[in-house]
Amino acid sequence: MTVVGVSLKMYFGHARTTAWCRAVRRIADEHEAVTDGRASLFVLPTFVSIPAALEILSPVVAVGAQDLATRDSGAYTGEVSGAELAELGCTLAEVGHAERKRLQGETPETVGAKTAAALRNGLTPLLCVGEPEQGSPDAAVRACVDQLEAALRPADEAGLGGAVTLAYEPEWAIGRREPAPPSFVRDVARGLREHLDSLPGRAGSRIVYGGSAGPGLLTELGSAVDGLFLGRFAHDPTALRSILDEVNKLWRT
Numbered sequence: 001m002t003v004v005g006v007s008l009k010m011y012f013g014h015a016r017t018t019a020w021c022r023a024v025r026r027i028a029d030e031h032e033a034v035t036d037g038r039a040s041l042f043v044l045p046t047f048v049s050i051p052a053a054l055e056i057l058s059p060v061v062a063v064g065a066q067d068l069a070t071r072d073s074g075a076y077t078g079e080v081s082g083a084e085l086a087e088l089g090c091t092l093a094e095v096g097h098a099e100r101k102r103l104q105g106e107t108p109e110t111v112g113a114k115t116a117a118a119l120r121n122g123l124t125p126l127l128c129v130g131e132p133e134q135g136s137p138d139a140a141v142r143a144c145v146d147q148l149e150a151a152l153r154p155a156d157e158a159g160l161g162g163a164v165t166l167a168y169e170p171e172w173a174i175g176r177r178e179p180a181p182p183s184f185v186r187d188v189a190r191g192l193r194e195h196l197d198s199l200p201g202r203a204g205s206r207i208v209y210g211g212s213a214g215p216g217l218l219t220e221l222g223s224a225v226d227g228l229f230l231g232r233f234a235h236d237p238t239a240l241r242s243i244l245d246e247v248n249k250l251w252r253t
């Protein structure tokens with residue numbers, strides 16, 4: 001099963017989000033990559049648009065959050081708990097995105113606490129890792145594995161098992177015109193897969209690539225990744241249709 005996910009970040013208002021979700025739902029309902037079970041789609045709208053997105057997309061397209069609180073309830077003004085997200089019907093929560101580290105000062109400890117909060121509430125963490133600057137694939141794997149281990153430590157210590165979806169997002173490839181070179185991504189994904197597969201209690205974990213991903217990339221990455229995590233290049237919903245076409249071709253080869 002190939003995963004194709006989109007974060008809407010804070011690009012759209014509510015009306016544009018719901019119109020976009022309706023277009024995505026139509027594509028998902030019609031495309032045989034989805035109806036035949038070769039592709040699964042997820043969407044991460046803003047918190048306030050989650051209920052409407054669930055109404056439109058669920059259960060064909062999974063809906064998740066772009067963030068969650070480290071705690072499950074209490075005096076945490078402005079925060080949204082994993083418990084409430086799960087109650088609404090979300091199935092995943094993004095943690096550790098480069099923009100939250102850069103703009104909100106999220107530390108590895110926060111990312112770890114949020115990863116544990118997601119798992120504690122039955123949400124699959126969409127755990128973002130990525131090296132800040134372009135170097136060798138080996139250096140990228142080392143940096144990402146360090147981030148992954150730090151993120152999983154609190155969950156491991158609390159005995160919280162469960163699969164994660166690892167989003168490999170090299171920071172230097174986010175918000176650009178082009179993604180990281182496919183051969184580079186394939187090399188890093190191979191190293192990450194080896195590590196992920198060796199972790200106890202994380203069976204079923206998957207790796208997706210994000211960072212200026214768009215149509216055409218999946219064909220180049222092939223089975224090196226389990227899918228893509230898109231941002232701007234999914235703002236036109238028809239981009240998802242062409243990526244689903246690529247999924248079909250991949251599964252036929």
Ligand SMILES: O=C[C@H](O)COP(=O)(O)O
Pocket residue numbers: 007169173174175176210211212213229230231232233
């Ligand atoms: O969350 C998604 C990634 O940060 C990628 O965003 P982008 O494709 O717009 O660079």
